[in-house]
Amino acid sequence: MSDSINGIDTFKELYTDYFQAVWGFCNTYLKDREQAMDATQETFFKLYERLDDSYTKRNAVAFIYITAKNICMDILRRNKFKTEDAEQLKDELPSEDSFLEEIATQEMIRCVHSAINQLSGRSLEIATLALEGKSNPEIADVLGISLNSVKSLKKEMYTKLRKIIGHEYIILFFAKHLLHVDK
Structure with a gap:
C-alpha cells in the first residue's frame, strides 16, 4: 500500500x-x-x-x-x-x-499472524495448531508424526518466521505466549 x-x-x-x-x-x-x-x-x-x-x-x-x-x-x-x-x-x-501497552501487544500479534499466513505446508499446520493451544504431543498426534519431528519442524518454522518478520522480539513474544515451546 x-x-x-x-x-x-x-x-x-x-x-x-x-x-x-x-x-x-x-x-x-x-x-x-x-x-x-x-x-x-x-x-x-x-x-x-x-x-x-x-x-x-x-x-x-x-x-x-x-x-x-x-x-x-x-x-x-x-x-x-x-x-x-x-x-x-x-x-x-x-x-x-495500559492502552498503549495493549496496542503494542495487539500489533505484535497482528504481525505474527501476518507472518504465519505466509508459511506453507507443515510449518503452517504446526503454527495453526499451536495457536489453537495444542501442545507438542497433541500436535504430533493430530499430524501423525513423532514428537521429535514436531520439535524439529517448530525450529524450522521459527527460522522462517525470523526471516519474514525480522524482529527477534516478536518471535520471542510469539514463542513465549503463543506456541508453548516447553510442552
Missing part, C-alpha cells in the same frame, strides 16, 4: 489487516465479546466515514486505535453508570499506559 490513502480498496485493506487486532484490543478492556465486536465495527464505520486523501496509512492506523479506545471508554462509562457509583469510575478505567 502506498503511504497516501484513498478509495474503498484501501479501506478494505485496513479492515482486513487490523480488524482482528482492534477486536482483541477492545475485548481486552470490555471483557465482552459482543461489545468488543460492536466497538470494533463502530471504529471501522467511523474510519470509513472520515477516510480521504489527506490520510496516510500511519494516520489511519492511529485513528483506528484512538477511536477504538474512545469507544471502549464510552462503553465502560455507560456500563459503570448502570452498575455502580460514577465516582468510582475514574479509578477503575484503564490508564493511558
Whole structure:
C-alpha cells in the first residue's frame, strides 16, 4: 500500500489487516465479546466515514486505535453508570499506559499472524495448531508424526518466521505466549 490513502480498496485493506487486532484490543478492556465486536465495527464505520486523501496509512492506523479506545471508554462509562457509583469510575478505567501497552501487544500479534499466513505446508499446520493451544504431543498426534519431528519442524518454522518478520522480539513474544515451546 502506498503511504497516501484513498478509495474503498484501501479501506478494505485496513479492515482486513487490523480488524482482528482492534477486536482483541477492545475485548481486552470490555471483557465482552459482543461489545468488543460492536466497538470494533463502530471504529471501522467511523474510519470509513472520515477516510480521504489527506490520510496516510500511519494516520489511519492511529485513528483506528484512538477511536477504538474512545469507544471502549464510552462503553465502560455507560456500563459503570448502570452498575455502580460514577465516582468510582475514574479509578477503575484503564490508564493511558495500559492502552498503549495493549496496542503494542495487539500489533505484535497482528504481525505474527501476518507472518504465519505466509508459511506453507507443515510449518503452517504446526503454527495453526499451536495457536489453537495444542501442545507438542497433541500436535504430533493430530499430524501423525513423532514428537521429535514436531520439535524439529517448530525450529524450522521459527527460522522462517525470523526471516519474514525480522524482529527477534516478536518471535520471542510469539514463542513465549503463543506456541508453548516447553510442552
